[in-house]
Amino acid sequence: PAMISPLCISPGDTSVLAGLYGPAEAKISKELPDRAALEVLLRPKVGLPGVLERSREQQLRQTCEAVVLGVLHPRTAISLSLQVLSDAGSLLSCCLNAACMALLDAGLPLAALFCGVTCALQPDGTILLDPTTRQEQEARAILTFAIASSERKMLMATTKGSCSVEEMQQCLAAAQRAADAIFQFYRDSVRRCYSKS
Amino acid sequence: QVWQIRLDMHLLNHDGNITDAASIAGIVALCHFRRPDVSVQGEEVTVYTPEERDPVPLSIHHMPICVSFAFYHQGTYLLVDPTEREERVMDGLLVIAMNKHHEICTIQSSGVVMLLPDQILRCSKITAVKVAEITELIQKALENDQKASRKEGGKFGFAESIPNQRITAFKMGSAAVDTNDVEEQAGEIIAKADPPAEVFANPVLHTPGTAQIGEGMESSWGDLEESEKEEAAEEEGESEAAAFECEKVETEDTSTMKETKNDEPIVLSDSEEEEVVILEPQELPQKTR
Numbered sequence: 001p002a003m004i005s006p007l008c009i010s011p012g013d014t015s016v017l018a019g020l021y022g023p024a025e026a027k028i029s030k031e032l033p034d035r036a037a038l039e040v041l042l043r044p045k046v047g048l049p050g051v052l053e054r055s056r057e058q059q060l061r062q063t064c065e066a067v068v069l070g071v072l073h074p075r076t077a078i079s080l081s082l083q084v085l086s087d088a089g090s091l092l093s094c095c096l097n098a099a100c101m102a103l104l105d106a107g108l109p110l111a112a113l114f115c116g117v118t119c120a121l122q123p124d125g126t127i128l129l130d131p132t133t134r135q136e137q138e139a140r141a142i143l144t145f146a147i148a149s150s151e152r153k154m155l156m157a158t159t160k161g162s163c164s165v166e167e168m169q170q171c172l173a174a175a176q177r178a179a180d181a182i183f184q185f186y187r188d189s190v191r192r193c194y195s196k197s
Numbered sequence: 198q199v200w201q202i203r204l205d206m207h208l209l210n211h212d213g214n215i216t217d218a219a220s221i222a223g224i225v226a227l228c229h230f231r232r233p234d235v236s237v238q239g240e241e242v243t244v245y246t247p248e249e250r251d252p253v254p255l256s257i258h259h260m261p262i263c264v265s266f267a268f269y270h271q272g273t274y275l276l277v278d279p280t281e282r283e284e285r286v287m288d289g290l291l292v293i294a295m296n297k298h299h300e301i302c303t304i305q306s307s308g309v310v311m312l313l314p315d316q317i318l319r320c321s322k323i324t325a326v327k328v329a330e331i332t333e334l335i336q337k338a339l340e341n342d343q344k345a346s347r348k349e350g351g352k353f354g355f356a357e358s359i360p361n362q363r364i365t366a367f368k369m370g371s372a373a374v375d376t377n378d379v380e381e382q383a384g385e386i387i388a389k390a391d392p393p394a395e396v397f398a399n400p401v402l403h404t405p406g407t408a409q410i411g412e413g414m415e416s417s418w419g420d421l422e423e424s425e426k427e428e429a430a431e432e433e434g435e436s437e438a439a440a441f442e443c444e445k446v447e448t449e450d451t452s453t454m455k456e457t458k459n460d461e462p463i464v465l466s467d468s469e470e471e472e473v474v475i476l477e478p479q480e481l482p483q484k485t486r
Contacts, residue, residue: 043207
């Protein structure tokens with residue numbers, strides 16, 4: 001069982017602390033016979049976790065389950081705990097990045113890496129990547145995508161607000177470009193981490 | 198009417214002496230906090246937003262700081278500010294909360310150690326020294342933050358305080374992303390995609406927050422998995438979509454919203470959350486309605 005705490009920062013000082021525990025022994029009620037049971041806990045900065053946090057947890061869980069090779073660790077529990085330290089916009093994509101770095105750092109077997117990118121559609125139609133809180137409020141629609149590292153496929157999409165199909169496709173294409181930069185960042189930080197130790 | 202103040206503390210790393218750390222964090226948070234300004238004229242109360250009037254700080258009379266002492270061997274050995282390992286093997290714990298005016302706010306003693314009065318006096322002297330140092334550090338940090346927030350472009354806040362000279366810390370500035378041919382790529386995908394489903398009739402609004410689109414179909418809960426996969430593949434032609442139920446539901450709903458826009462739909466609930474999917478037994482997402 002490994003315990004990791006990478007910290008993830010997005011532009012604009014959004015930070016999320018991720019801690020990963022597992023694969024560890026699971027409670028009988030929660031264990032799955034053929035693969036690992038993944039659980040995500042998201043704690044907001046202020047107040048107790050509410051319905052919004054629960055829905056984000058499910059989104060994160062399903063994204064992680066798509067990449068984690070759970071079949072290699074049956075009847076175990078993998079627990080991912082996320083604590084929001086500060087929120088200045090693009091929180092969900094920051095959580096996604098923190099989750100992936102936690103999985104990477106823990107050395108869990110993964111089919112692919114993933115990253116989170118948020119796009120804000122402004123009223124005049126321009127696309128803003130990784131918006132700040134102010135930009136999110138003024139935007140017509142906010143779309144968050146989880147992009148996988150293999151062939152830049154989309155793992156998860158969440159939208160808030162309304163947009164046309166063409167706009168959504170444009171945002172997705174823009175997010176896939178941005179994903180390249182984020183994966184490069186993962187590679188560089190892991191390389192740096194293991195270069196001197 | 199009164200203000201209610203709520204202090205949430207999150208423990209990020211436990212390496213001993215949470216009490217002291219928490220007390221410092223708490224008092225600094227309260228000192229740093231700014232509440233909205235209020236003016237009261239007779240019975241009328243006006244609360245100003247942060248944009249209208251600068252928020253005001255709370256009235257903090259003094260800053261009590263906790264200092265913990267761990268005792269070993271029936272009081273023979275004393276350790277100030279014990280680490281986690283030291284805490285685990287200690288016999289007794291003494292916590293003294295004091296402010297910089299040398300006033301003791303709290304004394305708590307626990308464990309199996311019986312302490313002599315002069316031991317406690319000695320501890321309180323040590324506490325006075327520690328509290329003076331810590332209070333000065335706090336004042337400096339608050340001033341720096343004040344100055345940085347006044348200056349445009351000054352960096353402050355949690356993210357900046359993380360040390361970035363360590364091997365495990367890696368920072369990257371915001372990177373420019375080349376999105377020149379994004380529109381063309383998106384256009385190609387849409388051109389290759391199958392045309393969306395036929396336009397739906399106007400939604401029927403039963404009561405505020407409940408709407409029905411189209412007629413019902415017989416439920417096919419038995420083979421839900423396969424039918425949803427087929428629909429998602431046909432619907433947008435998004436070859437990127439991996440299989441997720443909730444995400445598929447949303448792709449369906451965005452297309453629904455787009456089509457109903459053309460028919461001037463009645464406004465559904467204005468919840469800010471993602472698409473509201475009202476599930477009725479015959480309303481499960483089916484492509485052909």
